Amino acid sequence: MSRHHEQPDRKQRARTAASDADVLARLREIVGAENVLVDGERVEPYAQDAVKEKFPPEAVLLPASAAEVSAILKLANERRFPVTARGGGVGYTGGAVPVEGGVVVGTDRMNRIREINADDLYVVTEPGVTTYALQQAVEPRGLFYPPDPASYKNSFVGGNIAENAGGIRSAKYGVTKHYVLGLEVVLPTGEIVRAGGRTTKNVVGFDLTGLLCGSEGMLGIITEATLKLLPLPEATRTVRATFRTMREACACVPAFNRAKVVPVAVEVLDRNSIEAVETEFAFGFGAEAGALLLVSVDGHAEDVERDSKIVERVVKDGGGFDVVRSRSREEEEKLWDVRRALSPAIKKFGTMKFNEDVVVPRSRVPELVERVVRVGERYDTFVVNFGHAGDGNIHVNFMCDRDDPAAMKRAREAVREVFAVAIDLGGTISGEHGIGYVKAPYLSMALDAPTVEMMKRIKRALDPNGILNPGKMFT
Ligand SMILES: Cc1cc2nc3c(=O)[nH]c(=O)nc-3n(C[C@H](O)[C@H](O)[C@H](O)COP(=O)(O)OP(=O)(O)OC[C@H]3O[C@@H](n4cnc5c(N)ncnc54)[C@H](O)[C@@H]3O)c2cc1C
Known part of the structure; x- marks a missing residue:
């Protein structure tokens, strides 16, 4: 079931310098020949995320360290090809797919938990550990990692941080960013930096962990995270x-x-x-x-x-x-x-689900839902509403038949109107799924021009050649 909005399926691989024989040879030197996938069948699983639209990468690289990620990004700047980081590939906004071609950097092999510290309540982990594996690793020690996206068995910690994932427990425990103490990140230009640290308090310099949480793989590739833990509730x-x-x-x-x-x-x-x-x-x-x-x-x-x-x-x-x-x-x-x-x-209601995750102040949820129902009626589109009433984040699902272009068009218009309703109620267009390429056309509904420009300036300052995850958020 696809949920995409306004972009065509791209079955053909894009062609950039990443496909040049000498570039591939250097990539093989960096990560090892067995960790460079170019064969169609092996690349296929990395071509899509939960949006289910295919953008096949020219190559998939599976590095094992920050040093290897750094070397990849330096080469990408030298030869100007796009790089897109990937976690578990269950994002809902197309963040992990290479819409402009180039290589996908899979974090699958960076899957070790390096330290669990019960006295100081933190865990140091590589980005390719699943949310579930992390929870399972700390619980026997009487510790608790609260963020719990429903995709927790498949999503990676790196993907959770990049999307600032929420979940069912957010009403009391907040979202992923509330648990990120420190990050090791490879910048788009290849430098390895450390943001934050291992302490709960840390106000030395700008809050770079805050900036990187929710940066959707556009400002750097996370290669290590130090995450806050809590005692496991009895x-x-x-x-x-x-x-x-x-x-x-x-x-x-x-x-x-x-x-x-x-x-x-x-x-x-x-x-x-x-x-x-x-x-x-x-x-x-x-x-x-x-x-x-x-x-x-x-x-x-x-x-x-x-x-x-x-x-x-x-x-x-x-x-x-x-x-x-x-x-x-x-x-x-x-x-x-x-x-x-x-x-x-709910799949019984249609072959196509436009699954939105608007958020409003909690007390406005009843109004949101009533207005969403009226939008559904106006566009003659069946709508199912459910979600996290405790934090105002409601999943609005417009259902229709994907083979019915008129119904698809009506559903898209209904989505746009629901975004306007959420904003009108003091909320915004996404509570946890992010922007990616799917919601990029709606960004300016939620943010004013100077705010978008500030974000673009940060992106340009860190990624002057537009190497990391191009075609997302600002298209
Ligand atoms: C069935 C289902 C249920 C879901 N439920 C929830 C939910 O309850 N709450 C919620 O918040 N979300 C939910 N999601 C959305 C999604 O699972 C989350 O956004 C999750 O955090 C994505 O993690 P991932 O590892 O799959 O990331 P990916 O899809 O692989 O990537 C997402 C983004 O992160 C970037 N990225 C990945 N790894 C790194 C890294 N190491 N460094 C820098 N950038 C990186 C990618 O470039 C991309 O932009 C759900 C999705 C599905 C399919």
């Missing part, structure tokens, strides 16, 4: 409730905070989402269920017991019915099944 509990309307369900979000509870996750599903999971998996939700809320709390066992009861009371007071509170880890897993079932279930 217990978690989840409350699930249905409501007649999305407005009622979302109104609970500020009510939790007024009741002095900060949930880890507050996920909301609209009527169409419920219908999708119901037809596919028969959870048993009644016809009067117009919205569903999943709320988790974590902490010490006795606090979690108390907080989950407060959550139960708040949702009941807010009009929730069929309220269930988990009493064990197994029960909790079962309550979350509905959320896990959702993405595959």
